[in-house]
Amino acid sequence: MTATDALSLKRLAVGELAEVSLTIAPGEVHCLSGPSGSGKSRLLRAVADLEPHDGEAWLGETAQSSLAGHAWRARVMLVPAESQWWGDTVGEHLADARLDDLETLGFAAEVRDWQVARLSSGEKQRLALVRALSREPSALLLDEPTANLDDATARRVEAWLGARIRERGWPVIWVAHDPAQIDRVADRHWRIVEGRLEEAGAWA
Numbered sequence: 058m059t060a061t062d063a064l065s066l067k068r069l070a071v072g073e074l075a076e077v078s079l080t081i082a083p084g085e086v087h088c089l090s091g092p093s094g095s096g097k098s099r100l101l102r103a104v105a106d107l108e109p110h111d112g113e114a115w116l117g118e119t120a121q122s123s124l125a126g127h128a129w130r131a132r133v134m135l136v137p138a139e140s141q142w143w144g145d146t147v148g149e150h151l152a153d154a155r156l157d158d159l160e161t162l163g164f165a166a167e168v169r170d171w172q173v174a175r176l177s178s179g180e181k182q183r184l185a186l187v188r189a190l191s192r193e194p195s196a197l198l199l200d201e202p203t204a205n206l207d208d209a210t211a212r213r214v215e216a217w218l219g220a221r222i223r224e225r226g227w228p229v230i231w232v233a234h235d236p237a238q239i240d241r242v243a244d245r246h247w248r249i250v251e252g253r254l255e256e257a258g259a260w261a
């Protein structure tokens with residue numbers, strides 16, 4: 058199923074960041090950058106309805122406030138920088154994951170038998186992305202999705218994400234620091250400057 062709803066932020070305000078209004082069309086990637094502590098993760102958490110905030114987010118005609126938090130987050134899927142794992146084995150979290158996704162990111166089918174406790178931070182990050190995409194969301198919020206990865210693996214994950222985003226038509230907010238990555242993946246690029254969101258060229 059291809060996503061057809063835009064993700065809109067309407068006067069969304071959390072913490073010190075001035076209110077944010079923007080619309081992300083289906084299949085568009087909006088990158089978000091800014092200094093450490095400027096409020097990028099908090100903004101994503103507000104869009105995911107995990108933090109109290111003013112204003113609200115919309116997915117097409119559906120307002121965030123019209124759904125219970127868990128129902129909203131099943132559609133507007135946050136992949137935080139630090140993933141959470143509740144079962145003992147990887148497979149308990151990957152019931153609907155595609156084998157080709159796992160293989161593209163360097164895992165064999167046996168990864169399902171691995172203990173979560175043995176995972177490196179980079180393995181956790183890649184598997185958390187596979188898990189999120191396998192849940193058929195309608196929009197994605199990605200918080201530094203390649204932060205724990207070496208350059209070659211980061212490029213592989215980035216290309217895979219880009220292909221799946223185009224295929225599924227998800228509107229995406231992607232927090233990133235690397236200007237080269239932003240240049241490759243962003244349709245639009247927003248920077249937090251002195252507590253406000255400003256649009257930058259995708260090359261900046």
Ligand SMILES: Nc1ncnc2c1ncn2[C@@H]1O[C@H](COP(=O)(O)OP(=O)(O)OP(=O)(O)O)[C@@H](O)[C@H]1O
Pocket residue numbers: 072091092093094095096097098099100
């Ligand atoms: N629940 C909260 N209540 C009050 N302040 C908070 C809360 N959560 C985070 N903060 C503060 O808000 C600021 C923004 O935090 P946030 O995690 O959004 O930064 P960030 O831009 O994602 O930074 P980084 O690039 O280092 O991950 C920080 O000063 C943080 O300490």
